[in-house]
Amino acid sequence: MPIVMDADRIGRTLTRIAHEILERNRGIDDLALVGIRTRGVPLARRLAEMLRDIQGHDVPTGTLDITLYRDDLMRTAVGAQPVVRKTDIPFSIDDKRILLVDDVLYTGRTIRAALDALIEFGRPRAIQLVVLVDRGHRELPIKADYVGKNVPTSVGQSVQVHLTEIDGRDEVEILES
């Protein structure tokens, strides 16, 4: 299966995004990172480390589980409820600039759910979206602020992001389904 990003490429891409974040926000004051479960979480942590290395202090980092906000919840057959995991945002998001981080941007429905979930924690000054891969096929009017790589796909394909923290290796591949 075609590999569209390898470990080096993912590393360089995240470094570039970290610099773009700093450039656009003129530093890291008031910034906070929130990773969407599952693979947005390690991506957010890596970006937090990079921002600290460049700027010398920590950026608050949280975890968001969007399961209970999904628009397809309760539409599936009995017994197939998706697993709910913990949301952990250990800081106030009020007046912060939130960087919402996910691995793949596809229909936009996950991000819609994440925006709803996030707003219930407070009123951030702004929310910006970071994704490693934008594969197109949006079903909602949602656009990323920082994109690692645009990957043209067909609807029948799936984009798999593997990250060392979860999968033991860094790689993005396209699968035919």
Added chain:
Amino acid sequence: MKKDLLSISDLTTDEIYRVLDTTEAMREIGRRPIKKVPALRGKTVVNLFYEPSTRTRTSFEIAEKRLSADTLGLAVASSSTTKGETLADTALNLEAMAPDMIVLRHASSGAGHLLSRICRSRIINAGDGTHEHPTQALLDAFTIREHKKRIDGLKVVIVGDLLHSRVLRSNVLLLTRLGAEVWVCGPATLVPTGIEQSGVRVSTSIAEAVAGADVIMMLRIQQERMQGAFFPSLREYFQTFGMTAARVALAKPDVIIMHPGPMNRGVEIASDVADGPFSVILEQVANGVAVRMAVLYLLGGGQEGD
């Protein structure tokens, strides 16, 4: 998950762990500034309570509201039950209004099973007579797991009115399934016949039962269900089986003391133990909301075969 939750035996071991893990996530919602998620939006839940209840009823209602369900509490005292309507007829009439779930508390054992046969709605048993109270056992297991990080291999002692206790029956099923060593203790008149066949150790000596315990669970003396003299007096009961600081000292140094409520202070438990450092009684209540959110979410409110 099956359509209804009537008994702990409706759950597989995997499903039990799934409820406990989901509870962790649900508990975090209760700590947010806005304690509400849209998971059960548009679902209707009827709380049908034929017996008095403070904790279970408020706990279910809060859980339902935090998941955005539309809830309806039926106060039986002001309903047609007082005009002679049977449980089955009440249920069929409610069913005609198409609720997604019915939470039932009833004085008769098996009331939930009756509803389960005649209703399309999902039934959650919130206590049926002296039979079962599954969500109580799940919240107890959650509380134990949180303190001890495991349930397997723990010595759990359940003391009190074993005969009339639905909390006992659900807890025995759940805790033995998860590998705990369960002891039950009470006056011989209040020990159900054949209980040792469910894999528990029986003792009428509180000192023997409590020795080295990791968890002590006290049960209420249910005077409203007692038709007969099971022990000479409440005072004597407390002398023989009441949980006092001296008896707690026989257990492990990190023992936790539990009680499903409502407590009879000075009957089954001394006040200084109920309010003491080993007591997790109010944590049980707090965890009850999260456990019920998990059960409501996992049952889903959908209909069988949708």
